[in-house]
Amino acid sequence: MWEYTDKVQEHFINPKNVGEIENADGVGNVGSIACGDALRLTIKVDENQVITDAKFKTFGCASAIASSSMLTEMLKGMKLEDAKKLTNDDIAKALGGLPKEKMHCSVMGREALEAAIADYTGAILPMAQGEVVCECFGVTDLEIIRAIRENALTSVEEITNFTKAGGGCGKCEGKLRELLAETVGGLPAQSVGIAKKKRMTTLEKIKKIEEVIEREIKPTLKKDDGDIRLIDVDGDFVTVSLRGACANCYSSRTTLKEYVERKLREQVLDSLIVEEDK
Amino acid sequence: MAVLPAQVIYMDNNATTRVAPEVLDAMMPYLTDFYGNPSSMHTFGGQVSQAIHQARQEIADLLGANAGEIVFTSCGTESDSTAILSAIQTYPEKNHVVTTRVEHPAVKNLCDNLEIFTGRKYHTTRLPVAADGTLDLQRYKDSLTDETAIVSVMWANNETGVIFPVEEMAQIAKERGILFHTDAVQAVGKIPINLKESAIDFLSISGHKLHAPKGIGVLFVRKGTPFIPFLNGGHQEHGRRGGTENVAAIIGLGKACTLAAAKMEEENTRVRALRDKLENGLLSSIPKSLLNGHPEQRLPNTANISFEYVEGEAILLHMNQHNICASSGSACTSGSLEPSHVLRAMGVPFTAAHGSIRFSLSVYNTEEEVDFILKKMPAIIAKLRAMSPFWDEK
Numbered sequence: 001m002w003e004y005t006d007k008v009q010e011h012f013i014n015p016k017n018v019g020e021i022e023n024a025d026g027v028g029n030v031g032s033i034a035c036g037d038a039l040r041l042t043i044k045v046d047e048n049q050v051i052t053d054a055k056f057k058t059f060g061c062a063s064a065i066a067s068s069s070m071l072t073e074m075l076k077g078m079k080l081e082d083a084k085k086l087t088n089d090d091i092a093k094a095l096g097g098l099p100k101e102k103m104h105c106s107v108m109g110r111e112a113l114e115a116a117i118a119d120y121t122g123a124i125l126p127m128a129q130g131e132v133v134c135e136c137f138g139v140t141d142l143e144i145i146r147a148i149r150e151n152a153l154t155s156v157e158e159i160t161n162f163t164k165a166g167g168g169c170g171k172c173e174g175k176l177r178e179l180l181a182e183t184v185g186g187l188p189a190q191s192v193g194i195a196k197k198k199r200m201t202t203l204e205k206i207k208k209i210e211e212v213i214e215r216e217i218k219p220t221l222k223k224d225d226g227d228i229r230l231i232d233v234d235g236d237f238v239t240v241s242l243r244g245a246c247a248n249c250y251s252s253r254t255t256l257k258e259y260v261e262r263k264l265r266e267q268v269l270d271s272l273i274v275e276e277d278k
Numbered sequence: 279m280a281v282l283p284a285q286v287i288y289m290d291n292n293a294t295t296r297v298a299p300e301v302l303d304a305m306m307p308y309l310t311d312f313y314g315n316p317s318s319m320h321t322f323g324g325q326v327s328q329a330i331h332q333a334r335q336e337i338a339d340l341l342g343a344n345a346g347e348i349v350f351t352s353c354g355t356e357s358d359s360t361a362i363l364s365a366i367q368t369y370p371e372k373n374h375v376v377t378t379r380v381e382h383p384a385v386k387n388l389c390d391n392l393e394i395f396t397g398r399k400y401h402t403t404r405l406p407v408a409a410d411g412t413l414d415l416q417r418y419k420d421s422l423t424d425e426t427a428i429v430s431v432m433w434a435n436n437e438t439g440v441i442f443p444v445e446e447m448a449q450i451a452k453e454r455g456i457l458f459h460t461d462a463v464q465a466v467g468k469i470p471i472n473l474k475e476s477a478i479d480f481l482s483i484s485g486h487k488l489h490a491p492k493g494i495g496v497l498f499v500r501k502g503t504p505f506i507p508f509l510n511g512g513h514q515e516h517g518r519r520g521g522t523e524n525v526a527a528i529i530g531l532g533k534a535c536t537l538a539a540a541k542m543e544e545e546n547t548r549v550r551a552l553r554d555k556l557e558n559g560l561l562s563s564i565p566k567s568l569l570n571g572h573p574e575q576r577l578p579n580t581a582n583i584s585f586e587y588v589e590g591e592a593i594l595l596h597m598n599q600h601n602i603c604a605s606s607g608s609a610c611t612s613g614s615l616e617p618s619h620v621l622r623a624m625g626v627p628f629t630a631a632h633g634s635i636r637f638s639l640s641v642y643n644t645e646e647e648v649d650f651i652l653k654k655m656p657a658i659i660a661k662l663r664a665m666s667p668f669w670d671e672k
Contacts (some may be wrong), residue, residue, distance in 0.1 A: 001589075012592070013599060018665045036589070036632065040667040045476070057667040061591040065665065233618070234379060234404060235390040273393050275401055 004062060005096035007070075012062040015069035017076075019055045024112060028115030030108055037064045037105065041071070041112040045120055049080040056112075061101040063095075070094050071109040086110060087150050088162070103162045107147065133175050136168020136207075141179060148183045156180065169207035206233045208268045213240075217263055221246060221255075230258065231277045238264060241277045252276070286601040287647045291487075292436050292580060292638035293605055297530070298489040304533040305491070308526040316513065316523055326525055333532025335498060340535040341481070342472035349497045349518045350528055354463040355384040356483030357497035358430070360508035360519070361459040361480035362388055365428035366400060368457075368504040372427040378405045378413065378442075379623040384482075385430050385461050386619070400427075410551055410572040411440035411624050413498040417625050419450060428457040431607055433465035433481075437607055437620040438571030439580025440599055441465070445476045457503065463487050467538035468545055468577050479503040485527060489640075491532035494527035541641050550578035552648050553639050557581040559652040570626060570634060579639040582607070584630035586620075587669045588662040593635055598660040607634040629668075 004012070024042035031038030037060030044053035054072040058065050071091055075083055088106040092098045098106060118125040130140030147153060147162045156176045160166040166176050210230055220226055224245030231239040240260065246252050253276075261274040283296070314323030316330055334345045341348075343358035343622055351357045362385070363374065373396075377389045389402045403421045413431075422429070427449045434441045448458040465471065466481075467488035473481065478500070485494035499505050499518065513518020538545075560583055561567050570582040585593065590606030597604060607618035617631035626634070637651075663669040 009595075012595065015665065028347075038667055058663050059587065059589060059666040059668055061589050062595045065592060232379075232404075233407075235387075237390060237404070238661070239404075271394075273398075273401070275403075 002062070002099050002102070004066075004099070006269065007094070007096040007217075008063060008066040008098065009094065011066035011069040011073075013264070015056075015065055017053075017055045017069065017072035018057065020057060021053055021055050024055075026116035026118075026120030028112040028119060030112045030115060031060075032276075036060065037066070037108060039108050039112045041068070041109075041116045043075065043101050043116045043120065051075045051078050051080060051083055060105070061102070062109065063105040066095055066104040067091055067098070067109045071113060075113070080117065080120075083113060086113060088101060088147070090151055100158075100161050103151075104164050107162055107164075110267050111143075114243060134163075134165035134168065134172045137164040139163050139165035141175075144176065144179050145183050148180060148234075153180070167205060170204040171208065205268065205272075206230070209238060209272075210232060211265045212264055216267075217260055218261070226255075236269070236271045236273055238272055238274045239277045240274060281601060286603055287643075287650060288603045289637040289639055289643065289647075289651070290603045290605055291640040292439075292636065294486045294492065295489045295640055296642065297486075297491050298537055299532060300537060301490055301530045301533045305526040305530040308529050312525075318511070330523060330525065330528050333528050336532035337483075337535045340466070340471070340472040340539050341498060343498055344501060346516075347473075347498050347501055349515050350501055350523060351495040351497055351519060352493060352521075352524070353495040354382075354461065354487075355483050355495075356508065357480075357482035357484075357495045357597065358382075358384045358459070358461050359388055360497050361482065361499075362392075362428060362430055363395075364480075364504075364506045365457045365459070366392070366396060369427040369507045372425050373400050374403065374423055374425040374427065375400060376403045376418070376421050376429045376431075377428055377429055378407065380407055380411065380435055380437075380440075380620045381430070381432055382436055382461055382463070385432070389430065405431075407440075407442060407623050409625050411435060411438045411570070411620070412572050412575060413442055415443065415446070415450075418447060422451065422454050422456060423634060424454075426451075426454070426456045428459055430459040430461065433460045433462040433471075434468070434577050434580075435571070435620060436464050437618055438582045438624075439464070439577035440571045441469070441575050441577065444478065448477040448479070464577060464580075467535070467542075468579055469540060473498060473500070483531075485531040485534065486532050488538050490531040491527050494524055494531050496531070544641055546578050549639050549641055549643065552643055552645060553579055553581055553637070555645070556637060556639075557583065557647045558653060559648070560655055563652065563656050568630060568658070570621060570624065570630075579636045583635055583637070584626065585633040585635065585659050586629050587666050588633045588659060590633055590635060592662055593633060593658060596662070597635075597654070600650075600654050602654065605636045605638075607631065607636065611642075 008081050021042040021044050023114055025045045026043045028041040040057045042055050043051050054075040055069040056072050058068040061141050088110040091109050092106040115125055130142030133141050133144055144163055144165055151162055153159055155165055159176050166173055213230055217228055225244050227243035229241050231241050256276055264272045312326055314326045316327035334348045338345045375389055379507050392400045392402055405418055407413055431442055431444055431447055433444050444460045451458040457479045460478055461482045463482055463484040466483050481498040483496040486492040507518050509520045566586040568584050570584055594606050607621050621631045
């Protein structure tokens with residue numbers, strides 16, 4: 001059970017401004033169903049550059065819906081100039097705070113707002129000009145640096161909580177650590193470096209394992225007319241099926257343990273256990 | 279702001295159940311006056327031992343077992359660990375365990391870590407399930423080897439209620455000289471079980487899933503099955519599990535088993551009918567909703583339904599507004615989204631897995647409660663879908 005503030009509950013149970021503005025002046029779409037949450041924000045802007053109306057549609061948990069609702073309430077009547085300065089922290093604060101694992105919901109609101117403003121002004125999204133660091137969730141270095149600065153983040157885990165970056169395959173963890181060290185100049189590099197190792201998610205593992213299999217393991221096995229396919233990843237257990245010449249090879253168990261498992265342990269996670277699907 | 283039991287519609291009985299009033303009454307004397315240690319020589323303590331003996335018999339009766347085959351533990355998880363680790367220690371020369379991909383974490387996480395526990399000696403086969411959550415028996419047979427020490431397969435799945443043919447599977451294992459354990463915490467008390475007629479070696483029970491209190495479990499160990507204790511200590515449970523008995527809870531579980539036997543018929547008629555009414559009502563009144571799990575091969579009390587394009591937590595919190603208690607197979611935290619391993623093993627698509635809700639009933643539920651849920655749910659789902667950017671694209 002999450003500890004939600006009364007404000008979050010109020011905006012979740014009776015969200016304001018649900019829907020889409022017809023002929024909207026600006027539309028911002030962020031997230032996807034696979035990511036687990038998504039938001040479409042539509043805004044109306046008058047000739048004085050004031051946001052006269054804002055509506056949202058959100059797929060996601062209670063805090064995603066509450067953040068969207070709160071955002072639209074804040075926007076109505078706001079000058080475009082001021083809206084540009086709105087941060088995720090402003091949204092979270094207006095809600096009386098969010099659980100730390102849910103902070104990305106407020107970030108999603110802010111990103112949708114930026115996308116909607118960019119759509120209105122015809123400008124290229126400032127954050128989209130950065131370099132994509134997290135490919136899974138499409139998060140750029142500019143977005144990450146901003147989240148670190150504005151929210152005084154001190155660990156990779158916090159970056160993931162706020163931006164989702166690193167929450168997918170985890171490949172960008174090193175890069176996130178670098179960005180953190182660069183941005184938080186005052187922090188001794190060491191304390192950043194020894195941040196607690198993040199537990200990999202299954203999605204993360206699958207992506208990394210597939211990569212190593214394709215890049216290194218398959219080509220090696222193919223030299224002996226063998227082949228391999230990833231069947232399942234469950235916790236630390238990796239199920240593969242050996243094909244081609246490997247399927248009937250009497251030393252296939254050795255191949256599996258001494259080669260495949262060793263490679264995956266070296267390059268993905270040293271607790272992995274590889275098994276054959278029989 | 280406490281929520282009182284009289285205010286809630288409790289349909290989360292696979293998570294835990296209320297302690298039956300009769301159970302509490304049976305327990306009270308052992309929490310107050312009769313506090314003696316059953317191991318004591320004096321009559322004051324010794325009489326407690328008599329009460330435990332009776333409870334042991336009541337539990338054995340529900341299972342079709344002998345009282346001597348009942349070992350008290352602290353919970354279902356302890357029972358599961360005891361059975362599997364006993365088999366592994368019994369057969370140091372073997373190296374293989376067979377289980378499924380949809381086990382409760384009590385078995386799943388133990389088997390996941392078995393290689394580490396055993397210095398990489400043991401490895402585990404996890405049987406996949408079909409889209410309806412059922413197992414392929416041929417595949418099971420093929421997975422057994424001369425190196426297999428034990429098979430651990432749940433009797434009924436906690437999330438979907440799907441029942442596995444454990445009696446047939448135990449027979450197959452027996453013919454191969456392999457021990458068979460079943461985590462039956464969801465099945466006991468809901469469907470008839472007769473261990474006399476089966477080849478099952480170990481069976482786990484958890485008290486709080488059948489209207490006894492939390493903190494009491496049972497491991498059935500068939501007479502003649504090799505057994506090595508998990509908790510070593512005193513001579514309690516004939517040396518099979520050290521530690522002073524949780525007397526009151528044991529008495530409570532005995533009473534709960536007697537009640538379950540008496541209400542077995544009701545569970546499989548009235549409760550099943552309520553479940554079916556709820557399930558059919560939801561599926562017919564809410565578009566794009568689907569049942570997870572085999573429609574027939576299932577516990578009478580469980581309905582797991584996915585509402586596409588909406589998110590589980592949001593549904594649960596809206597239900598919570600009406601004091602309706604249920605569970606979801608989806609958990610949304612930062613970045614990492616991992617829907618339940620059970621639904622994932624069944625291949626339920628993302629769009630549906632995120633919005634899965636489990637309703638699990640008990641004999642304490644009424645038709646009025648089902649009608650109330652049927653009245654409220656369509657609006658909850660419609661409200662969430664109305665704000666889902668994916669819904670109008672359908």
